[in-house]
Amino acid sequence: MTKELLFSFKSPSRDDLNVYGFRFGAGKIGYPKIAIISGLNGEEIAGVFSASQLVHFLQERETLNPDLINGEILIVPSVNHFALNMGKRFWPLDNTDINVMFPGYDKGETTQRIAYKLFEVVKDFNYGIIIEDRKDKADCMPYVKLIDSQYMDIEGAESFGLRFIHTKKFEPVDSGSLLYNWGVWGTKAYSVVFSGKKHLFQAESDLVLDSLIRFLSVHNIINFKVFGGYKSDLISQNRVEIIKSPKAGIFKPIVKNGVQIREGDLIGIIYDSLSGEIKSQIHARTDGIVSCIYSYPLIFQQTIAFRIVKFN
């Protein structure tokens, strides 16, 4: 393994933004190259944890087995350290999102330049994985996200062995995402999405780490036997039942992600913030599996409180 300074960016007063990559394997002919990126945004702490744990795992295993790596693996656990180090989500000076700036522009704005420098490093890989969270305040079961386009690779997504693969309808804002641009440039790309804005969620982090190792193993990038994962279900928006909060107030979910529920089950309660009375009880409208739950104690009216993957 080598730890490489991929690029550096000078700050007016802070330390330089030094973006490091951990490279494993020399890329034997006939074996694929993969890049794994996390920490494009400063709230994606769980993604940083999973990616860095993968670095640790590979480093440890490579010590035990020098023939562990067949292909080439580049892991970049964090890009936006400036935001991570101050509890911000986006680039701290101008609040712009690096993950809408791809493929980047070397003569453009700061985050366009950061995107450009990163993309120059990772664009020619066979496979690309970005670990990210959802934009909204929701804790979700880890899943693979694909943008529904000519570039999506469902078969590859199945090799993570996660329970769900979600095909997301293309929206204009996706045109600047790393996931989409990898696809445009010929890389088979996947987004692994899960929770972790404020907490680590050990079980989910372990699941994501497992799924990354499984992907590397299935694609013969590493010589390592793994347990089989789920036979993933491919879901699109119409398989997801959205349950919104009928009232605003203090939100208490009754169920956890991953549990099976039946139509009519009580799954959440909303209390009046001042009187403490129950303002609303949220019941499931379908049989299915809870895949995402709103993650903040205060909830707005008409906010998505639960996402339920329907059985059919």
Next chain:
Amino acid sequence: MIIQSLNIELPVSENFRVQKNRFVPQSVSINNDEVELKKLKRISIVSGTHGDELEGQYVCYLLTNWLENNQDKINGIIDIYPSLNSLGIDSITRSIPFYNVDLNRIFPGNKNDFLPSQIADGIIEEISGSDYAVDIHSSNIFLRELPQVRMSAEFKDKLLPLAKKLGIDFVWIHDAITVLEATFAHTMNSRGTKTLVVEMGVGMRITPEYCFSLADGLKNMMADIGILNIETKKLKEPVISENGEVFYLNAGASGLFVPTTSHYEILKKGEKIGNIVSPLSGKIEEEVFSPSDGVLFTLREYPIVYEGSLLARIFGKNSSEINNK
């Protein structure tokens, strides 16, 4: 008449709302004459999509104040929405607070998505059906902008004649950019409402002379399209970006940007615009020069810069128009 057009309950004893002030001809009742109202031309003037942009607040005040005192001049429906992102406006927050999402990047929105997307959907539903719309932006806190209308080339034929009635300094016609398809203006233009985007001044401040000028320009435009019964004026013709070239000056170094010239100056190629200096070392990190003859229509207002931060934009070359500013 002030009307609440979007109303979402917040968790603790408050409601999120979008409010508009609706003006109609004196001969029509807002509440009772649905059929009559549908026959009228309608314009929606919106602002406050970004909570740190306040120039539009003053323009809305000026217009509303004038309309209140000139109700006999009203020939159509004029809806004025000063604060689409009302939570942001009241808290100096550019994006939608709580979610940190730029409202002007998630249109047309979706009823089944998270709150910002529901707000976007509600705004589009509310304003759809307008014949015209004007979306007034300031710049952000970083840049000072000359009053300008921005439009995508795909809508140029419909929008340029309208923009020329505003008496504005500059019209910037840009290529279609996919990410801008998620803006309010693109969504409305795609749905048949002729929608202009005005950009002027700087974030968190008002520039009264720009606001007076735009308020007059809006009245003139409304007169031209028959919504106001006042005489149209021959206002100044805008400079059109297609007649020259827009040069971007991005910082080549990080540090403190100190301009050595003023906004809206006419520059010669090679003329100095400013320095990027290091407060720590006491050295000049970069001297910034104009790459072309032209007018400095954008100038950085906020001094801290990273490499890549936009310092200035110059509309350059040729333009005899420029010399007539």
